Structures are given as structure tokens and as C-alpha cells.
Amino acid sequence: MRRRMMAMTLVTFVSLAVMLPGVASAEGESVTSTIRYDDPESGEELPAVGVAITVTDANGEIVAETATDDEGTFLVELPGPGEYSVLLDPDTLPEGVVLRSPDRNPAVVTVQEGQAGRTIFATTSGEGGGGGGGGGITARQVAQLTWEGLKLGLFIAMMAIGLSLIFGTTGLVNFAHGEMIGWGMLVAYLFNFYGVAGFVGFMHDLPAPLGAGINLILATMIAIAGGAALGWSLDRFIFAPLRRRGVTLISQMVVTIGLSLVLRYLFLFAFGGVPRFFRDYTAQSAVSLGLVEITPKDMFAAALSITVLVGVGLFLLLTRMGKAMRAVADNRDLAESSGIDVQRVIRFVWTIGGALAALGGVLLGLSEQVSWNIGFRTLLLVFAGVILGGLGTAFGALVGSVIVGVGIQVSTLFIPPELKNVGALVVLILVLIVRPQGILGRKERVG
Amino acid sequence: MLFAAIDWGFIFDQTLTQVFGLNAAVYAIAAIGLNVHFGYAGLLNFGQVGFVAMGAYGMGLSITLWELHPLLAVLGGMVFATIFALLLGVPTLRLRADYLAIVTIAAAEIVRLMARSTALRSVTRGAEGLNEFIGPFREYNPFNPSRAYGIGLVDYRGSEFFAIVIGWGVAILAVLLVWTLMRSPWGRVVKAIREDEDAALALGKNAYWYKMQALILGGVIGGFAGMVDAIGKATVQPDFFVAPLTFFFWLVLILGGVGKVWAPIIGSMIYWGLITFVQNLGRQLVDQGIVPTSVMDPSQVDQIRFWIVGATLALLMVFRPQGIFGSKEEMALDAR
Numbered sequence: 001m002r003r004r005m006m007a008m009t010l011v012t013f014v015s016l017a018v019m020l021p022g023v024a025s026a027e028g029e030s031v032t033s034t035i036r037y038d039d040p041e042s043g044e045e046l047p048a049v050g051v052a053i054t055v056t057d058a059n060g061e062i063v064a065e066t067a068t069d070d071e072g073t074f075l076v077e078l079p080g081p082g083e084y085s086v087l088l089d090p091d092t093l094p095e096g097v098v099l100r101s102p103d104r105n106p107a108v109v110t111v112q113e114g115q116a117g118r119t120i121f122a123t124t125s126g127e128g129g130g131g132g133g134g135g136g137i138t139a140r141q142v143a144q145l146t147w148e149g150l151k152l153g154l155f156i157a158m159m160a161i162g163l164s165l166i167f168g169t170t171g172l173v174n175f176a177h178g179e180m181i182g183w184g185m186l187v188a189y190l191f192n193f194y195g196v197a198g199f200v201g202f203m204h205d206l207p208a209p210l211g212a213g214i215n216l217i218l219a220t221m222i223a224i225a226g227g228a229a230l231g232w233s234l235d236r237f238i239f240a241p242l243r244r245r246g247v248t249l250i251s252q253m254v255v256t257i258g259l260s261l262v263l264r265y266l267f268l269f270a271f272g273g274v275p276r277f278f279r280d281y282t283a284q285s286a287v288s289l290g291l292v293e294i295t296p297k298d299m300f301a302a303a304l305s306i307t308v309l310v311g312v313g314l315f316l317l318l319t320r321m322g323k324a325m326r327a328v329a330d331n332r333d334l335a336e337s338s339g340i341d342v343q344r345v346i347r348f349v350w351t352i353g354g355a356l357a358a359l360g361g362v363l364l365g366l367s368e369q370v371s372w373n374i375g376f377r378t379l380l381l382v383f384a385g386v387i388l389g390g391l392g393t394a395f396g397a398l399v400g401s402v403i404v405g406v407g408i409q410v411s412t413l414f415i416p417p418e419l420k421n422v423g424a425l426v427v428l429i430l431v432l433i434v435r436p437q438g439i440l441g442r443k444e445r446v447g
Numbered sequence: 448m449l450f451a452a453i454d455w456g457f458i459f460d461q462t463l464t465q466v467f468g469l470n471a472a473v474y475a476i477a478a479i480g481l482n483v484h485f486g487y488a489g490l491l492n493f494g495q496v497g498f499v500a501m502g503a504y505g506m507g508l509s510i511t512l513w514e515l516h517p518l519l520a521v522l523g524g525m526v527f528a529t530i531f532a533l534l535l536g537v538p539t540l541r542l543r544a545d546y547l548a549i550v551t552i553a554a555a556e557i558v559r560l561m562a563r564s565t566a567l568r569s570v571t572r573g574a575e576g577l578n579e580f581i582g583p584f585r586e587y588n589p590f591n592p593s594r595a596y597g598i599g600l601v602d603y604r605g606s607e608f609f610a611i612v613i614g615w616g617v618a619i620l621a622v623l624l625v626w627t628l629m630r631s632p633w634g635r636v637v638k639a640i641r642e643d644e645d646a647a648l649a650l651g652k653n654a655y656w657y658k659m660q661a662l663i664l665g666g667v668i669g670g671f672a673g674m675v676d677a678i679g680k681a682t683v684q685p686d687f688f689v690a691p692l693t694f695f696f697w698l699v700l701i702l703g704g705v706g707k708v709w710a711p712i713i714g715s716m717i718y719w720g721l722i723t724f725v726q727n728l729g730r731q732l733v734d735q736g737i738v739p740t741s742v743m744d745p746s747q748v749d750q751i752r753f754w755i756v757g758a759t760l761a762l763l764m765v766f767r768p769q770g771i772f773g774s775k776e777e778m779a780l781d782a783r
Contacts, residue, residue: 261691266754383549429534429550
């Protein structure tokens with residue numbers, strides 16, 4: 001079952017990779033943009049001269065390196081239609097000027113045949129955009145970053161619960177959890193753009209949902225199912241047999257590492273190195289709610305995460321399976337001797353862990369961007385959340401993740417945004433020194 | 448004939464060159480350090496690449512920033528690796544083995560992010576990396592940089608040959624050091640802690656401190672891998688130190704056999720032979736159009752190695768954890 005599924009999805013991904021680069025090289029494709037900024041002193045709008053721009057194609061090969069001219073404009077001739085990424089070197093911007101959304105750098109442009117692709121790099125000088133300390137910190141900034149952090153924390157929590165429960169029930173730290181996140185994101189992307197036709201090549205010309213992409217909400221549901229299927233299969237075909245063979249935990253951990261490498265680089269092979277965005281709900285304007293500005297998609301994503309997390313919490317507290325899961329995590333031998341089918345519980349934990357990771361991945365992709373290695377980058381934050389909350393506890397993972405999310409975003413008031421994840425690790429190390437069992441963990445869990 | 452267009456001579460030449468080349472020496476040294484960690488002390492280090500980076504940056508910065516003598520710069524690399532070991536060891540060595548694994552994998556990635564960050568650009572030169580430290584080393588190169596030096600069937604340029612000689616020299620010295628240490632009373636305590644920490648504690652041994660020493664020793668050896676690589680390539684690039692590199696070292700170690708002194712050297716040669724052969728064959732298959740570009744384009748050939756490493760690592764761990772030369776009894780596989 002799993003093998004067939006893997007083969008099928010592999011085929012899909014391969015066809016996806018093949019379809020994306022331009023079909024035939026027509027004449028005159030280019031990408032262009034003009035970068036301007038507000039002079040902090042005079043408030044006058046000026047062109048940003050000499051800003052370094054690097055354009056790379058879908059394979060990550062550099063097409064051109066250039067700089068903006070006296071009008072702040074750059075124009076790069078492209079070899080053909082397709083998807084390109086335009087990277088702006090923020091260091092070459094005028095003094096005190098930063099990009100308004102550094103997350104959108106590099107910008108991804110899809111250039112049609114014979115067209116000139118455009119990108120927009122909005123700049124901001126002085127306040128906003130995060131970064132670098134200096135200047136006063138406004139309540140508005142704090143509120144906005146707290147909201148962003150809360151959102152990130154909720155996403156991390158969704159991924160962390162699975163990781164923590166898998167550790168709790170089996171003792172295994174799953175280093176392939178990041179790939180379960182990436183898997184969800186990419187399955188959703190695949191269906192969002194290519195629909196069912198992604199699976200069967202000849203259906204391209206049929207109407208949606210067969211030939212064309214389907215709405216992201218439907219695609220997300222498929223991604224959740226795909227995540228559950230991946231989690232289920234990993235346990236059914238890899239980790240359950242390993243446990244039966246008596247393969248030790250450290251060996252299993254190295255197996256998860258191997259698995260994560262294979263999966264991650266299959267993602268790169270299929271998806272390519274350039275980050276992209278989902279087709280729906282990408283450009284939304286923010287609604288102002290008092291101190292914070294929130295896009296509708298973010299509000300929906302946060303509400304959905306809270307609903308799901310509350311649902312998982314109630315499930316753990318109220319249902320028989322939930323109680324069994326907590327019992328196994330608490331004391332496996334005792335649970336087994338009181339008649340709980342431990343292997344079944346573990347299979348279930350892997351399945352919902354996979355589903356939650358997939359949903360978290362989609363929401364992360366929606367709020368940031370879709371990329372092949374976002375899973376691994378996020379995994380480090382998930383680890384920080386899980387350890388902060390207490391490895392092996394479901395509710396600890398939730399609390400820890402939200403703290404990590406808020407901490408990361410708010411820290412950008414004081415440190416450069418590119419170093420925000422460093423803060424998460426520092427917290428992780430401090431927690432291990434001061435309270436290794438985490439906020440909600442119990443002391444005897446730790447050797 | 449489908450394979451008639453393949454230039455087998457070229458592939459074998461490349462493969463042999465890599466088997467004895469700079470990369471094999473660097474990987475061997477890093478894996479020797481990992482062998483001290485995992486093979487002898489039972490420490491689960493998933494961030495060896497962080498130590499390698501610390502060694503390289505420690506040495507490079509000693510020259511670019513503080514303008515030290517090359518030998519002192521090597522000392523600088525060792526100091527950087529030691530500090531990194533202390534940072535990781537203090538919070539984790541009292542805890543279960545998997546905490547060290549999590550913290551090391553995260554810390555190694557953090558080192559890379561810090562090194563390439565624009566905030567530290569004035570020190571580490573961001574993504575460009577360090578490029579101006581090689582001058583003082585070149586003065587000591589006894590080989591003619593523009594001449595080719597051959598050993599048997601393969602030859603290397605003089606500039607590279609210098610680093611290769613240093614590299615294999617360091618690798619052999621490290622092996623001898625580890626061999627001596629592990630036969631000493633110190634080594635027996637370290638192995639005893641790996642086998643049964645409680646028993647060692649009951650005998651009055653300070654397990655925490657012994658583990659810390661092993662972490663530092665293996666980390667400094669890892670740091671030497673970074674220094675040799677930097678001298679050989681005349682540059683320190685932050686993005687060389689990506690997380691998967693650690694697991695290439697792991698594969699090298701496990702291939703050879705965990706806990707066997709010479710295993711990392713043999714493992715590294717096998718690894719580089721295998722990978723170079725497969726990559727070159729793959730590249731030619733794609734270039735000749737035998738594998739159509741709709742299936743795989745030339746830039747994707749380099750990704751093959753990650754699949755091979757991941758799959759081999761997982762399969763070896765399950766079916767032959769002792770590798771080629773190791774023995775299962777010598778492996779600390781129980782999480783404590």
C-alpha cells in the first residue's frame with residue numbers, strides 16, 4: 001500500500017517537476033521592477049540606486065546578477081518563460097532602509113511567454129519591518145509581533161503534539177517529523193495547482209477538479225489525509241517492524257534521520273529549490289483590528305488551529321483512545337498489563353501525528369511560503385517547543401510551542417530577524433540547564 | 448550498445464582521485480571525532496558539522512581578525528571547538544542521550560545561520576565566507592603549486608597536495624591518539640560509562656566529567672576536519688556546513704564500523720569511492736541523454752547522494768549496525 005502510494009506520488013512529483021519549466025523559448029521574456037524608498041530625513045520618495053539583484057531559475061541556476069540603475073530600476077532578460085526567483089541583497093539598500101516584508105525576498109515570479117514579469121519590493125525606512133533595535137518600540141509593534149508569534153506558536157504546537165506523543169508512547173525522537181510537515185505542504189500545493197491530474201498525466205486538459213487545480217481548502221483536506229497516511233505507513237511498514245525486531249531506540253533514531261534525508265531530497269527533486277506560494281489566498285490586504293493588522297487568511301488559520309488543538313485536547317481527555325494514549329505515554333508496561341493494546345495506540349499516535357503535522361505544514365506554507373526544506377527548519381523550532389513544554393507530554397508541547405512562537409517574533413524587536421531562531425535555541429539550552437523536564441514534564445522522565 | 452558512450456576511464460580516474468583526495472581525508476577526520484563520541488563514549492552527536500565549522504572559523508578568524516601565526520590559528524580552531532563542546536555538554540550530558548542529539552543538531556544549524564548572517568558580516572563576511580586567511584599557510588607549502596604530484600595512478604596539483612598530505616597526516620595522528628587513549632585507564636573508564644553509567648558512578652568515577660572530556664576530544668578532532676578543509680579549499684563557506692553533512696560523517700563511521708579505530712579512514716575511502724562513482728556515472732548518463740532530461744536534469748544529479756546516504760544509513764543501522772569491520776558488542780545502542 002505504502003509502496004504503491006510512494007510510487008504514485010513520485011510519478012506525480014516527477015511530472016510536476018517536468019511541467020514547470022518553460023515550454024518553448026519565445027522571445028522577449030524579462031523580469032523588471034523599480035525600487036524606491038522614502039528618505040528618512042526629507043520624507044521624499046527617491047529611487048534606490050545600485051541595489052544588487054540576483055535572478056535564478058527554477059533549478060537554482062543563476063540567470064543574471066545586476067544592480068538597479070539611476071531610476072532604481074532593473075531589467076533582466078530571461079532565457080524563456082517559467083518560474084524565476086529574484087533575490088535582493090538587503091545590504092545594498094540605502095542606509096537605514098529595509099524591506100517591508102523580508103519573507104518575500106527572494107520574490108518568485110512566473111513569467112508567461114513573451115511577457116515581462118514584475119516583482120514588487122516594498123521598502124520601509126526607520127520604524128517597522130522589524131530588526132536591528134534602535135529607535136523606540138511602539139505598542140503597535142509589540143501587539144503586531146505578539147499576534148504573529150501567537151500564530152506561529154499555534155502552528156508549531158500542531159506539529160509538536162505529534163512529535164511529543166510519538167516520543168511519549170515509544171521513546172523515539174522522530175527526526176523525520178519535519179518531513180511530515182513538508183509532505184503536507186507539498187501535497188496541498190500539488191492538488192492546489194494540478195488537481196487530480198497531478199496523478200494521471202493524460203487528464204491535464206480536463207476541467208477542474210480533474211485537470212486543473214482545486215481550491216486550497218479541499219487540497220488541505222487531501223493533505224491531512226495524506227499526512228495521516230504517511231504517519232500510518234511509517235509505523236506500519238518501518239517502525240512497528242523495527243520494534244518487533246528489537247532494534248534499539250538509538251538505531252531507530254538514526255533510521256528516522258536517514259528517512260528524513262531521503263524524503264527531504266525527494267521533495268527537492270520533485271518540487272525544485274525555489275520557494276513558491278499557494279494559488280489561493282496569497283495576496284490579501286490586512287484588516288486593522290485596533291493595534292494589530294490581520295489578514296483574513298491568518299485569522300482563519302489561527303481560528304482553525306485553535307479549534308483543532310482544543311479538539312485534540314478534548315480527545316485526549318475524554319475519549320477512551322485519548323486516555324489510552326496518555327496511559328501509554330505515562331507508563332507503557334502498566335498500560336499494557338491493564339489490557340491496553342499498546343501497538344494499536346502507537347499506530348494511532350503516528351497517524352494523528354502525521355495528520356496534524358500535515359495541517360501545520362499547509363498553514364505554515366500559507367502564512368509564509370511553500371518550500372522543500374521548510375520542514376527541517378521548522379523542526380528545530382518544534383524541538384524547542386517540545387523540550388520547553390516537557391518532552392513526552394501533549395499539553396506541555398502546546399504551551400511550550402506557543403511560548404517559542406511568541407518569543408521568536410517578539411525577539412525581532414531587539415535582534416535582527418535573521419537571527420530570531422537563534423533565540424529559540426538559546427532558550428532551549430537554558431531550559432535544559434534550569435528545568436530539564438520542561439514546564440509540564442515530570443522529573444523522573446529525564447535520565 | 449547503450450553504455451558505449453560512457454567514458455569509464457574518466458569515471459574510474461575521478462573515483463580513485465576522490466578515494467585518496469582531500470574530501471576523503473576531511474570526512475575521515477570528522478568521523479574519527481564522531482567515533483570518540485558515539486563509538487567509545489556512547490554520545491549521540493547529531494551536530495558534528497558544528498564542530499567542523501567551529502574549527503574552520505576559529506582558524507580562519509584567528510588570521511583574518513587577529514592576524515595570528517598559522518600554528519596559533521590552529522590552536523584558535525581547537526579553542527573554538529572546545530567552547531562549542533562546553534556549550535553543548537553542560538546542559539545535556541546529565542540527561543538522556545536523545546537530548547544531546549536534539550541540541551547538537553539544532554546548535555550546528557545555528558552556527559551556520561550565525562556565520563552567514565548579515566549582523567555578523569563585519570566578522571564572518573556573511574555568505575561570502577572567509578577567503579583571506581590562506582596566505583600565511585601557502586608560505587609553508589613545500590610543494591610547487593603549479594606542478595602535479597602523483598601517487599600511483601592519481602595525481603593532484605601542488606597547492607591541493609599540501610592539504611591532502613596534512614589531511615591524511617592529521618587523520619593518522621588522530622587515529623593513533625584515539626588508539627592510545629582508548630587503551631589507557633581513561634579510555635577504559637569512558638567505555639565503562641558507555642556500557643553502564645550507574646556502575647561507573649558506583650565505582651566513584653565522575654561520569655559527567657568523563658563524558659565532557661570525550662565530547663571535547665571528539666569535537667576538537669572534528670574541528671581539525673574543518674581546518675584541513677579550509678586549507679585545502681582556501682576558503683570557509685558557511686553553507687558548506689549544512690546539517691546533512693553530519694550524517695555523511697555518520698555513514699562513514701558506520702560503514703567502517705563503530706568503535707574500531709581505523710574504521711573511519713576505511714569508511715571514508717569507501718564512501719567517497721561509491722559516491723563519486725555513482726555521481727559521475729549519473730552525470731554522464733544524463734549528459735549523454737541515456738537518462739532523458741525529463742526524468743532528471745544535470746543539476747539534479749547531485750541530489751542522488753542524499754538519497755544514497757539516507758537509505759544506506761537507515762538500512763545499515765537496521766541490518767548491519769556494526770558496519771564492515773565493527774562488532775555489535777562494542778556499540779552503545781540503548782538510549783539512557
